Amino acid sequence: MRIATWNVNGLRAAIRKGLPDWLEAIAPDVLLLQEIRCLPEQLPDAWATPSGWHVAWHPAERKGYAGTAIFSRAPIGNISRGMDDDDPEGRVLRATIEGVDVVSVYLPSGSSSEEAQVRKTTWMARFGDWMGSLRRKRRPILVGGDLNIARDERDIFHWRSNRNTSGFLPHERAWMNNLVDSGWRDLIREHFGDVDGPYSWWSQRGQARALDRGWRIDYLLANATAARRSSTPSIHRDAGLACSDHAPVIVDLT
Numbered sequence: 001m002r003i004a005t006w007n008v009n010g011l012r013a014a015i016r017k018g019l020p021d022w023l024e025a026i027a028p029d030v031l032l033l034q035e036i037r038c039l040p041e042q043l044p045d046a047w048a049t050p051s052g053w054h055v056a057w058h059p060a061e062r063k064g065y066a067g068t069a070i071f072s073r074a075p076i077g078n079i080s081r082g083m084d085d086d087d088p089e090g091r092v093l094r095a096t097i098e099g100v101d102v103v104s105v106y107l108p109s110g111s112s113s114e115e116a117q118v119r120k121t122t123w124m125a126r127f128g129d130w131m132g133s134l135r136r137k138r139r140p141i142l143v144g145g146d147l148n149i150a151r152d153e154r155d156i157f158h159w160r161s162n163r164n165t166s167g168f169l170p171h172e173r174a175w176m177n178n179l180v181d182s183g184w185r186d187l188i189r190e191h192f193g194d195v196d197g198p199y200s201w202w203s204q205r206g207q208a209r210a211l212d213r214g215w216r217i218d219y220l221l222a223n224a225t226a227a228r229r230s231s232t233p234s235i236h237r238d239a240g241l242a243c244s245d246h247a248p249v250i251v252d253l254t
Contacts, residue, residue, distance in 0.1 A: 001029045001030060001074075001097075001098060001100070001252070001253045002026075002027060002028045002029045002030070002250065002251070002252050002253075003028060003029065003030040003031075003032065003102065003142060003144065003220070003250070003251055003252075003253060004026055004028040004030070004031050004032065004144075004236075004248045004249065004250045005031075005032040005033075005034070005104065005144025005145055005218060005219075005220060005248065005249050006031065006032070006033055006034070006218075006239075006240075006244070006246065006247075006248035006249070007033075007034040007035045007106065007145070007146040007201075007218060007244060007245075007246035008033055008034070008035060008036065008243060008244050008246070009035055009037075009244040009245050009246060010035065010036070010037045010038070011033065011036040011037065011038050011043065011047070011069075012037075012038050012042065012043065014243040014244055015043075015044070015047060017242060017243045017244075018242055018243060019243050022236075022239040022242060022243055022248075025239070026236060026239060026248060026250060028071075028248075028250065029072065029073045029074065030070065030071070030072045030073070030074075030097055030102060031070070031071040031072075032068075032070055032102060032103075032104035032144040032145060033068060033069040033070070033071070033104060034066075034067075034068050034104060034105070034106035034145050034146045035066060035067065035106055035146065036057075036059060036067040036068065036069050036090075037060075037064050037065060037066065037067060038059065038064070038067070039057075039059050039063070040055075040057050040059070050071070052073065053071045053072065053073065054071070054072045054073075054074070054075050054076045055069060055070070055071050055072075055076075056069065056070045056076050056079045056093060056095050057069050058081045058087070058090040058092075058093040058104075059090050060088065060089045060090040061088045061089075061090075062088075062089070065089065066089040066090050066091060066106055067089075067090035067106075068090050068091065068092070068093040068104040068105070068106055068145075069093065069104065070093055070095050070097075070102065070104050072095075072097045074097050074098050075097075076095045076096070076097055077095065077096045077097075078094075078095060078096040078101075079093075079094070079095045080093075080094045080095075081093055081094075083126060083127065083130040084130070089106075089108075090106075091105060091106045091107070091108070091123075092104075092105050092106075092127075092130075093105075099139065099140070100139070100140045100141070100142060100226065100253065101134075101137070101139060101140065101141040101142070102141075102142050102143075102144065103134075103141070103142070103143040103144070103145070104144060104145055105127070105143060105144070105145035105146075105147070106145055106146050107120070107123065107124070107127065107145070107146065107147045107148045107149070108120045108123050108148065109148050109166065109167070110148075110166035110167070111165075111166040111167065116166075117166055117169075120148070120166070121171070121172075124172070124175050128175060128178070128179065131143070131179060131182075131184065131221075132182060134223075135182065135183050135184060135223050137223070138225060139225060140222075140223065140225040140226035140229060140253070141222070141223045141225070141226055142220060142221070142222050142223075142226045142230075142251070142253070143184070143219075143220070143221040143222075144218075144219065144220045144221075144249065145218065145219065146201075146217060146218050146246060147176065147217060147218070147219055148166075148167055148217050149167055149168070149172045149173065149175070149176045149217060150167060150168050150173070150176075150215045150216055150217055151173060151176045151177060151180070151186070151189070151216070152173060152177070154189075154194065154195065154196050154197070154216075155189075155197070155199075155215065155216035155217075156168055156199075156214075156215045156216070157196070157197075157199065157208075157212075157213040157214060157215070158213065167215065167217060168215075179221065180221075183223065183224065184221040184222070184223065185221065185222045185223070185224070185226075185227040186219060186220075186221060187220045187221070187222055187227065187230055187233040187251055188216070188219070188220065188233050188234075188235065188249060190227075190233075191232075191233045191234075197212070197214070197216060198216065198235045198237070199212060199213075199214030199215055199216050199235070199237075199247075200214065200215070200216050200217060200218035200235050200240065200246055200247045200249060201214055201215045201216075201217050201218065201240075201245055201246045201247070202214040202215075202240075202241075202245060203245075204245060209241055209245075212237070216235075217246075218235075218246055218247070218249050219249065220233060220249050220251050222251075226253065229253045229254050230251050230252070230253055230254075231251070231252050231253075231254060232251070232252050233249070233250065233251040234249075234250050234251075235247050235248070235249050235250070236248045236250060
């Protein structure tokens with residue numbers, strides 16, 4: 001089963017930019033989407049009720065903002081929205097597919113203001129606790145999404161100049177590393193080892209996209225059971241540059 005997570009930065013825009021063709025090339029069995037920024041009824045019919053797919057939607061109450069979705073070739077069960085509570089921004093969507101629990105998550109950004117950073121930090125604390133309870137379950141669990149945090153210097157090209165930037169603040173990196181230290185497996189980092197990148201997001205400014213000067217803020221995190229079944233994790237840079245400012249992150253589960 002191939003699972004891909006992708007912040008599409010607006011599903012309607014990504015469709016116009018060639019998302020269907022890139023999905024054919026990537027060929028996921030399960031697609032975890034973030035920042036869909038639409039309601040299903042705002043999509044073309046072929047996407048609102050797509051042939052050959054089962055879909056769970058969790059759009060934000062505010063139109064044109066945030067939201068998550070899960071597309072699956074196999075039936076979807078046990079759908080839950082939010083961290084066992086209200087989730088008006090559509091940031092957490094969980095489901096079971098062929099015995100695997102998958103979570104699509106879109107962690108808030110703190111870059112717009114000090115107040116936004118406070119909201120992000122508060123959300124991180126709640127999400128960390130929720131992830132702790134989830135990790136202890138024995139069945140395979142895979143959490144995919146845009147966490148808006150680069151773990152360390154390998155995960156951001158201009159790390160020196162961004163040490164005081166939201167997404168690379170010391171307490172954010174400590175929180176992200178604590179998730180991994182607690183038992184969540186960062187599949188991309190484990191596979192690629194001690195190298196710079198690979199990056200999953202690039203600024204639209206300057207030559208960041210062309211020169212691959214990005215950030216790795218999109219993750220596939222697996223509990224121990226799922227990690228034992230995972231192979232060949234990758235980041236599809238070309239698809240990301242074509243359709244979004246984020247690239248899809250992909251793994252195969254046996």
